[in-house]
Amino acid sequence: MFKYLVTRIGQLVAVLFIVSMLVFFMTSVVGDPLQLLVRQNASNEERQAAMEYLGLDKPLYVQYGKFIVSTLSGDFGKSYMYHTSALRLIAERFPATMEIVIVAMLLSGFIAIPLGVYAGAYPKRMLSKTVMTLSVTGISLPSFWVGMVLIFVFGLHFSVLPVSGRGQVGSLLGIQTSFATLDGWKHLLLPSITLALSNMATILRLTRAGMRETMKQDFIKFARAKGVRNRKVLFGHALKNTLIPVVTVFGLQLGTLIAFTTITETIFAWPGMGKLLIDAINAGDRPIISAYIIFVAFMFVFLNFIVDLLYTLIDPRIDLS
Amino acid sequence: MLLEVRNLKTFFHTFRGTVRAVDDVSFTIAKGEILGIVGESGCGKSVTGFSIMGLIEEPGKVAGGEILFDGRRLLDLSDNQMNEIRGKEISMIFQDPMTSLNPVYTIGEQIEEMLTLHSSLSPRERRKRCVELLRSVGIPNPEGRLNDYPHHFSGGMRQRVIIAIALAAEPKLIVADEPTTALDVTIQAQILKLMKALVRERNCSMMLITHDLAVVSEMADRIIVMYCGQIVEEGRARDVIENPSHPYTQGLIGSIPKLNEDKSRLETIHGIVPNMFELPEGCNFSPRCRFCREICFGVKPDFRLANTEGHLIRCHSACGVSEGGNEV
Numbered sequence: 001m002f003k004y005l006v007t008r009i010g011q012l013v014a015v016l017f018i019v020s021m022l023v024f025f026m027t028s029v030v031g032d033p034l035q036l037l038v039r040q041n042a043s044n045e046e047r048q049a050a051m052e053y054l055g056l057d058k059p060l061y062v063q064y065g066k067f068i069v070s071t072l073s074g075d076f077g078k079s080y081m082y083h084t085s086a087l088r089l090i091a092e093r094f095p096a097t098m099e100i101v102i103v104a105m106l107l108s109g110f111i112a113i114p115l116g117v118y119a120g121a122y123p124k125r126m127l128s129k130t131v132m133t134l135s136v137t138g139i140s141l142p143s144f145w146v147g148m149v150l151i152f153v154f155g156l157h158f159s160v161l162p163v164s165g166r167g168q169v170g171s172l173l174g175i176q177t178s179f180a181t182l183d184g185w186k187h188l189l190l191p192s193i194t195l196a197l198s199n200m201a202t203i204l205r206l207t208r209a210g211m212r213e214t215m216k217q218d219f220i221k222f223a224r225a226k227g228v229r230n231r232k233v234l235f236g237h238a239l240k241n242t243l244i245p246v247v248t249v250f251g252l253q254l255g256t257l258i259a260f261t262t263i264t265e266t267i268f269a270w271p272g273m274g275k276l277l278i279d280a281i282n283a284g285d286r287p288i289i290s291a292y293i294i295f296v297a298f299m300f301v302f303l304n305f306i307v308d309l310l311y312t313l314i315d316p317r318i319d320l321s
Numbered sequence: 322m323l324l325e326v327r328n329l330k331t332f333f334h335t336f337r338g339t340v341r342a343v344d345d346v347s348f349t350i351a352k353g354e355i356l357g358i359v360g361e362s363g364c365g366k367s368v369t370g371f372s373i374m375g376l377i378e379e380p381g382k383v384a385g386g387e388i389l390f391d392g393r394r395l396l397d398l399s400d401n402q403m404n405e406i407r408g409k410e411i412s413m414i415f416q417d418p419m420t421s422l423n424p425v426y427t428i429g430e431q432i433e434e435m436l437t438l439h440s441s442l443s444p445r446e447r448r449k450r451c452v453e454l455l456r457s458v459g460i461p462n463p464e465g466r467l468n469d470y471p472h473h474f475s476g477g478m479r480q481r482v483i484i485a486i487a488l489a490a491e492p493k494l495i496v497a498d499e500p501t502t503a504l505d506v507t508i509q510a511q512i513l514k515l516m517k518a519l520v521r522e523r524n525c526s527m528m529l530i531t532h533d534l535a536v537v538s539e540m541a542d543r544i545i546v547m548y549c550g551q552i553v554e555e556g557r558a559r560d561v562i563e564n565p566s567h568p569y570t571q572g573l574i575g576s577i578p579k580l581n582e583d584k585s586r587l588e589t590i591h592g593i594v595p596n597m598f599e600l601p602e603g604c605n606f607s608p609r610c611r612f613c614r615e616i617c618f619g620v621k622p623d624f625r626l627a628n629t630e631g632h633l634i635r636c637h638s639a640c641g642v643s644e645g646g647n648e649v
Contacts, residue, residue, distance in 0.1 A: 227409060288327070
């Protein structure tokens, strides 16, 4: 276990180093932050002063060195747009994104997995076939289209759900969150469903494929011969043997959702991290972009670590070291 | 009678046609009796076992007949009612110990599941009982091994665990489907001895399904020989082994190599098992039979008495010496 942790942390460092280089050099060649910062008809002296203030007049490798040193001390720099710490901006937006992501992943887990189990255990039944057909639809529809259709149907046509922004937030366990208010929940619903849809389809199909394999195994028949009830055979004996790939994909999806809810957040004007990233890219706000991407890389490594730990809980034959 | 199977028919409906995997099979098992069912692969012996357990899966279906167990008609019971019988009254031992145990649960959990389902023991009593069971099947250091997973055990040890699971709820009947086929020969003997001792000790009955005549002659009180979904010979173990009367049984016994005889060729039954989609019109064994006559190709034979009482065969020309039969 110790050896495993050391290798994992080594990997983390390597990944972060590579990502930091990519981020830094990519953002340096794309866009000119000065256009954002100085007046439109600024004199050359003003431009020069701004460049010196930001350190942009130095050679690239010096800038990178400075960037690394300050990043290591936890300082990603100040946003050009908002003039506050980039990291704090991300942290402020983080709860909003997590809200829709959590609801989306719960939908995925509690609807897609049971449906996948059913469809895998009884592939010939009508319901299974219907579910599988719908899942193809779920995978094929792009989220921006789904979002717009949901807005049209529930927001405009039936006028039952709000379609824009985050609703009232209340305090829950000391955190300001939409989960605490009804209005918050109403606002959450449509963006979460939009996010969940294609992930649900993937999880469902994955669970089904695994279940079809597992249901043929001898130990399933042996469980039945023991007099185990059908539901317990499916969810106790079969599902646990199917879970490894599902958990893997679930972890990756969770990471992708947290990091890149951009489209959905833009459609629903949800004030989350995705919206922040899009705005930052549009404005060439380097500190935010780099802080954001390093945060995302860090999160992915962390999630994969958690997934690895889950493997050992699910399947005793897996040994991390 | 503990178990009475009457005219059981289990058919598999496939695209290519219907396979009559079990076709009009009747037999009984008395309390404390070990019944051996012998036959080649695909002769319907396992399907018979699974039909009794109510575990025939699509596209298979029990198409007719009756299964009476302890006075209850098993075929009339719902799946939930069958769950009360499976494991508790009739338990099953599978062929391949490497795949019959669930790899993600501990041995203890898998034995305990049986007790949770079919007994009213408290958690502590259940644990104690698990240890007793493991000890009774000869697993060393049972306390320490409860929390081990199946992959920590060898094949023979796993089969012992499976036997412990099968015995856990004190069933009246154990259906053992080729319990030693997947094991080393040395382990086979140990496991058979263990099974026989445990079954006798608990006075429970057993249906031993195997293709291995040596196994069955060691274990069984009575033997049923199956061929293409039908019983072809039935009788007390000694009668069938020492005095096989159906040409198929004779062929099976003849094809066991004898170490004390100097022979250059192994005897075999000539021909192959017929295609289950196109069974012969008359006797199923007629294309391979050495004693085949005209009548064998046209008419399905009925049961008739062989030499001793209770020894039945389904053959027109018993022992190959029947009246007017030409040996071919």
